[in-house]
Amino acid sequence: MTNTEVLIKELVEKHGRTRNALMPVLQGVVACEKFLSEAAMIAVARELDLSAADVYGTASFYTFLDTKPRGKNIVRVCKTISCHMQGKEEIIKAIENHLKVKVGETSHDNKFTLLTANCLGWCHKGPVMLINDEVFPSITPEKAIAIIEEFSKKSN
Amino acid sequence: MVNLKINNTPVQVEEGTTILDAAKQLNFRIPTLCNHPDLSVAGNCRVCVVEVKGARLLAASCATPVSEGMEVNTNSEKVRIARKHVLELLLSEHNADCTKCFKNGHCELQQLASEYRYGDHIFIDLVKTGDKVLDISSPSITKDASKCIRCQRCVRTCTELQAVSALAVVHKGDHQTISTFLGKPLNDVVCTNCGQCINRCPTGALYERNYIEDVWHAIYDPNKFVVVETAPATRVALGEDLGIETGQRVTGKMVSALRKMGFNKVLDTDFTADLTILEEGTELLTRLKKALVDKDETVKLPMMTSCSPGWVKFQEHMFPELLDNLSSCKSPQQMFGALAKTYYADKINIKAENMVVVSIMPCTAKKFECNRSEMRDSGFKDVDYVLTTRELAMMIKQAGIEFDKLEDESYDSILGESTGAAVIFGTTGGVMEAALRTAYEIITGVEVPFTNLNIKPVRGMEGVKEASIKIKNTKPEWSFLEGVELNVAVAHGLANAKQLMEAVNSGKTNYHFIEVMGCPGGCIGGGGQPIPTSAEIRKRRAEAIYAEDMGKAVRKSHENPEVAEVYKEYLTHPLGHKSHELLHTHYKARKRY
Incomplete structure (x- = not known):
């Protein structure tokens, strides 16, 4: 498992697997990695049984959930x-x-x-x-x- | 009950009815775009706005339930002005190149524009441009963002009916678009090509990749021998696009039209549907024997049908761990192509390389299927072109054929004869029923214990159906099945399929055989069928399918004389060497995004 996948597993343990957990999980990833990589969105989708497009839809709605690589x-x-x-x-x-x-x-x-x-x-x-x-x-x-x-x- | 007045006419409706539906009862039509009877309420397009007395704002009639004493005006000045502006705003971001559009004449936005006859555009042009607007990556579905009015019917279809969500609403405000994951090409994502989004798109933003010109080209080529096969569900829906009432069977007229268009041979996918039953039925019995007698733990049960290419691709993306449960049988379309370019080409003395196989399908996923690299077992592309029912209707019109005046004609032979069991492949539960009619008789030597062979428990539009048949008085060679309760399940629409697969994965089910069709209602509700679609339309098409079955002289696949002939002359027996070579396939896990 990559570091991102480990992080997402931990976040999901904490916030649960319902759709309601999507925002806090995404925020948690951004807090650590500054942005949501393709792999991160796919992993979140898998953990929460959502489609990756759905996760991307949510991420792209919020300015503070970046989907492009960012600096420290x-x-x-x-x-x-x-x-x-x-x-x-x-x-x-x-x-x-x-x-x-x-x-x-x-x-x-x-x-x-x-x-x-x-x-x-x-x-x-x-x-x-x-x-x-x-x-x-x-x-x-x-x-x-x-x-x-x-x-x-x-x-x- | 709730009492209200619409346009000064009193009406009484059930509590919870929307203003839109209440108005329908009084025969007042309110225009809609984002609303669809198969989908949840969105209320985002705003063309259905009406004036409610005492309310400050206009109400979206599709999203507003009636209340006692309500007074509604569906055509006040305020409503008309608002609706005009709404339509013009929608048109300001719609690429209205209607004459070039594949949905020309079948577009709900165009229809509204033609009713309202608005003149000059008063809003600035916001039509999307650039190289990312048109997605032609998929062999099945074309997506054109310049036509999209963001009503989100496609998104709701993909999520609510199909549980795929290949499309989502991304970004916000004026940047909002309908997109795949990270805007990837449709062909690279989880899209199953089912085409249900096309059936519900009110504009030309989603439509099938069409092969009409390619097929005409083949027909006109004197060096090509063009063979056409027609799927079961096309014959109960084609008429809808040609001025014939919903639910009318047009089998004979369709054959006649195809012949007049210039196809060299008009044959039937129903023939290979019967063949599928023999192959798939035998595969099921073989799996059962291995599991029950040989105690072979590698055998995967429940076995699952594999004739719906949308469903197959769904499994490849979503449940790769269950791929070995899928029957190895190719779909009837592909069995047909593989046989046409081998056995049939030899028989009629045509070189396979000069043969073009065209299939008429209620389906867009079939276009993808025929392009799969595995589907070349004849040494050539087994099926060259797939046309939807809609494309065929267009070609019939182009050919100047007055469809409703055609005399009925019959399919050519061989590969043209079929049974009632094959016809019902076109609706949910049909493959299961056909398989049971044959399998039960192989095991016991007598017909399935249902009146007139009609296995009612697997029929109907319930999302997931279950049935059990107790096997009694088996023939000696099948004695291991004596007393066995054969448990089957049927699902249609991929959201229902997903639910069923989750149940299978939970280990709490004890099914032996599962039928899944990717589209709501099965192929009769396929993504290539005439538009519009609704539960009522699908019901009438299904009734027509069962009527066609009842009208057939032979109603069990194993009694199809042509199938028997092909086994005798060529294939030898089900699951034989030739069958494995031509009629069976394998699947591959795909990424889920």
Whole structure:
């Protein structure tokens, strides 16, 4: 069994084999592996007796259940209107330049994937950036890069 | 009971009735697209909206139950404007190249558009483009996302009726599409090619891969000898696409039309259905003997039928551990092809390489089946082209044949004679009944103990049927079966099959023989049959099948004189060397995604 299959077996033991378990199992896989690989979705489908297309349907519905390979840290910059008006474009450009990636891409050292997100609910303190589960409100391009550098050091 | 008014007309209906069904009782037709009588309610297309007095919003009539004192208007100004916008929105993402579309004339969206006669498009064009829109990977089913209106009938069909879920709703909002796992080609995923999605798709987003031009080409080729075989269930449904009432048998007219179209020989898959019974029946008895007398633990029981290619592929994907339970018999279609290009070609002095075998099937999975690499035991592709009942109807129209005015004609011989037992292969329970009629008589020397040979317990539309027959007064060579209770089960539709297979895997069942047909109702409800389909339509086709059986002079496969002749001249005996070579096959496990 691959590591992914072992992980999924453990998650299924914990959450059960009903369809209700699908979301927590998928979230559990993403928490460990950052994304849902083809093999992971097939394994989840088998464990829960669902079709793989069904699992993919659910995964593709949720932005935070990625189906593409991601780096160790996922940086999400809010792209909706309040953050846009407060300069999210500058933030994105700064991060793109710093990490040498475009939105949607993963840095060469596999430490960061840069994405945008829909409203994170911090409109009063935009622009806002999310790294993994941590929120960073009222950021500037400089602050954003400093924060990313800290994460970079932690990921060594 | 609930009292309400629809368009000012009072009506009383049962509690729980939808507004849509209540309106039907008053002969008010409300248009629908996502709604289908075989499927759960979705309420997503919104064309069935109606105005309910006192309600702020329009209600989807397919998804709204009636309530006491309700006043409904199905054609108010508000309703008409909303419906117009809904239709136009649907059309804004629909590639309306109707004249080129295979569903032209059979499209529910086109029908609605023609009723409502809307002019200019007022919404921006959102038709999908790009190289991923058209999926022609499957030899059975073509999927065209540019025609899809996302009503999800196909998804519900694949999940609710077939328990396959090869198709799912993926992504969301304006990115939402109907997709396979990770958008893989249909031919690479768990799809069984049953075509039930096609039967329910209201547009041309799903349709059969058609071989009409290839078949015309073969017919016109003077160097080709084109043989056609017709499946049991085609003769009770073809008429529906040619202006004849549902449930009418058109066997003789179909033969006549095929001859007029230019096929060199018109033969019958029913012949090989009878042959299947002899091979499969003998296989069952051999397995029983090995299990009961020789105590051979490698023998797999229950034995399961293998004539439905959708069901076979389902097993290959979903229950590979049960593949040895499948009968090794090829389907009647493939037995026919293998015999046609060997025994028959020799007999009529035609070179097999010049013979083209075309089969008319109620089925789309048969198109996949004839392309399986195992299906070349004659040294050639045993069956060259498979046409659905629908494709045949189109060809008959193209040929300018006035179908309803045709005189009845009979099949050519040899490979054209069949019994009532073969005809009932076309409906759920039919293979089981045919097998029992023959097996029981082989074992005991007397007919099955059912009035008029009609084995009622295996008939009907219940999802899973069970029956037991006590074997008494066996012939000496079958004495090991004396007193044995032969337990059989029948399932139709793959959701029912899945349930049955899970029961088998649980070890709690004691069946000897299981029949499964992949489609609801069996082949009469096949994915290649005329559209629309419903429980009522399938019931009437099944009744026609049983009427055809009753009308046959011979109703037991082992009494088919042509089958006896083929054994005498060529095959020698069931499960013999030639049979193994030509009429039997093997299966392979496939990935489940």
